[in-house]
Amino acid sequence: MKRRRPIGAEWRAGLLWTAATLVIVFLLAPIVVILIVSFNDTTLFSFPPSSWSLRWYYALWNSRSWREAALLSLWIALAVTFASLLVGVPAAYALARSTSRSKRFVEFFLVSPMVVPVVVLAIGLYVLFAPFRLVGTPVAIFLGHMLLALPVVLVIAGAAVRKVHPSVELAARSCGASFLGAFWHVVLPAIRPAILSSGAFAFLTSFDEVVLVLFLGGPRTNTLPKRIWEAVRFELDPSLTAVSTLLCVLTLLALAVAELSRRASRTQARPELTQ
Amino acid sequence: MLGVWAFRDRAGSFTLAHLFRLAGDEAYHHSFFITFRTATVTTLVCVLLGYPLAYLMATAGPRARALLFTAVMIPFWTSVLARSLAWVILLGRRGVVNEWLVATGLVHQPLPLLFNSFGVQIGMVHVLLPFMILPIWAVLARLDPALPLAARSLGASPGRAFLYVVLPQSLPGLAAGMTLVFMLAVGFYITPALLGGPNDLTIVSLIEMVVRDLLDWSFGAVLSLTLLAFVGLIFAIGATVAGTERLTGAEART
Numbered sequence: 001m002k003r004r005r006p007i008g009a010e011w012r013a014g015l016l017w018t019a020a021t022l023v024i025v026f027l028l029a030p031i032v033v034i035l036i037v038s039f040n041d042t043t044l045f046s047f048p049p050s051s052w053s054l055r056w057y058y059a060l061w062n063s064r065s066w067r068e069a070a071l072l073s074l075w076i077a078l079a080v081t082f083a084s085l086l087v088g089v090p091a092a093y094a095l096a097r098s099t100s101r102s103k104r105f106v107e108f109f110l111v112s113p114m115v116v117p118v119v120v121l122a123i124g125l126y127v128l129f130a131p132f133r134l135v136g137t138p139v140a141i142f143l144g145h146m147l148l149a150l151p152v153v154l155v156i157a158g159a160a161v162r163k164v165h166p167s168v169e170l171a172a173r174s175c176g177a178s179f180l181g182a183f184w185h186v187v188l189p190a191i192r193p194a195i196l197s198s199g200a201f202a203f204l205t206s207f208d209e210v211v212l213v214l215f216l217g218g219p220r221t222n223t224l225p226k227r228i229w230e231a232v233r234f235e236l237d238p239s240l241t242a243v244s245t246l247l248c249v250l251t252l253l254a255l256a257v258a259e260l261s262r263r264a265s266r267t268q269a270r271p272e273l274t275q
Numbered sequence: 276m277l278g279v280w281a282f283r284d285r286a287g288s289f290t291l292a293h294l295f296r297l298a299g300d301e302a303y304h305h306s307f308f309i310t311f312r313t314a315t316v317t318t319l320v321c322v323l324l325g326y327p328l329a330y331l332m333a334t335a336g337p338r339a340r341a342l343l344f345t346a347v348m349i350p351f352w353t354s355v356l357a358r359s360l361a362w363v364i365l366l367g368r369r370g371v372v373n374e375w376l377v378a379t380g381l382v383h384q385p386l387p388l389l390f391n392s393f394g395v396q397i398g399m400v401h402v403l404l405p406f407m408i409l410p411i412w413a414v415l416a417r418l419d420p421a422l423p424l425a426a427r428s429l430g431a432s433p434g435r436a437f438l439y440v441v442l443p444q445s446l447p448g449l450a451a452g453m454t455l456v457f458m459l460a461v462g463f464y465i466t467p468a469l470l471g472g473p474n475d476l477t478i479v480s481l482i483e484m485v486v487r488d489l490l491d492w493s494f495g496a497v498l499s500l501t502l503l504a505f506v507g508l509i510f511a512i513g514a515t516v517a518g519t520e521r522l523t524g525a526e527a528r529t
Contacts, residue, residue: 027401118462123496215486232356
């Protein structure tokens with residue numbers, strides 16, 4: 001049977017797709033341009049490059065300050081990832097299962113760093129950290145990043161916990177599992193994809209954060225974003241394009257981890273276990 | 276968050292003089308005006324660009340949806356610094372856009388696209404657009420596709436079916452997106468600092484200047500709390516209209 005299409009449906013769909021394509025070009029163009037410019041051979045940011053080379057990647061690799069900055073960022077981001085998962089996953093579980101009336105209040109407080117302007121957060125933390133002589137130390141950056149990464153974990157893991165039906169846990173308990181046993185063997189495996197993706201996003205949140213570092217940092221906290229910030233503002237060093245490209249690749253990796261873990265869980269998902 | 280509270284006591288126990296200083300000075304009014312103008316324009320542009328894309332994401336087939344979704348998520352999680360640098364390269368006096376415009380003869384002089392409010396606007400929309408698209412998409416994806424079809428079968432034109440059936444149902448998502456974008460735009464620091472010029476001092480840049488250069492912590496505190504109060508107000512309005520869940524993105528991100 002021939003599907004009847006109303007007159008005008010085609011051009012309307014065409015118009016919608018054209019608009020969407022333009023928006024996507026706008027969204028992706030800067031990333032593509034920086035990717036291409038990073039293989040430039042000249043010190044000008046010419047596009048398209050007149051000659052190609054890996055010159056800026058070598059420059060990056062040979063620069064001690066860039067290497068040290070990257071390493072420091074990596075350590076802080078890894079610490080933030082583990083700590084925020086360690087605190088965030090149980091907290092998300094508790095909040096999802098809690099029926100207490102103060103729950104909404106606690107939830108709001110935990111997620112609030114997401115909406116408070118980071119500069120305001122930074123000034124508050126500065127005043128808080130100053131008496132403990134924490135300002136300028138990597139510990140201050142770590143604690144500040146925890147504030148930003150925790151809501152990410154809470155939101156993603158919390159949504160996953162809510163999808164695990166409480167009766168599954170009750171079944172495990174009635175079969176003799178302890179509370180912790182049920183959490184470890186039933187809840188955690190069910191939300192594993194969410195844990196992986198929230199970990200990846202917590203890592204990115206810390207690895208890319210610059211405002212807290214600018215305010216709370218000192219000479220001992222030259223993280224990668226701070227180095228980039230200074231380079232964009234003051235020198236426009238062409239190595240920047242290479243760093244940015246590497247950051248984009250890192251983002252793609254994190255997104256791939258999140259997507260793959262979701263897919264893996266979908267193929268082995270037992271529908272009776274999820275709501 | 277604790278820090279902000281600790282700090283509120285400190286600021287409050289001082290004096291009200293700083294508050295009067297804020298209320299009395301033209302320069303600070305201008306800063307607030309610039310900030311809210313930028314946030315408003317950003318929000319409106321994001322609605323115009325974001326809604327069609329979100330609509331398409333919700334109605335397209337699985338393959339096209341995955342493609343569109345990836346195209347939105349990649350910039351969403353890509354370093355804001357990297358993207359700001361990209362705009363510096365694209366919009367500069369001898370940047371890609373200007374070179375192209377001059378080469379094609381559309382303009383004779385390179386246009387001033389960077390280090391002014393235009394550059395900030397472009398950068399802000401680019402950073403905040405996904406925050407508009409995701410909540411709208413989350414609502415539209417749950418809409419029963421039979422509803423607009425029912426409207427059509429009862430004789431409504433496609434335009435009317437959209438206007439009276441789809442659009443009203445998507446309003447919570449739209450409200451959530453607008454609240455998020457406006458709230459984040461008001462408090463945004465990186466993009467205005469890197470792409471803006473000396474004439475576009477936003478509240479946040481003002482706070483930074485007061486605290487870092489003038490070392491006037493108590494005035495910085497008053498400015499921060501004023502900003503926080505505005506953001507809280509916007510959040511409260513958004514949460515009433517759209518619901519807190521939508522604002523934190525619980526449904527869109529998983």
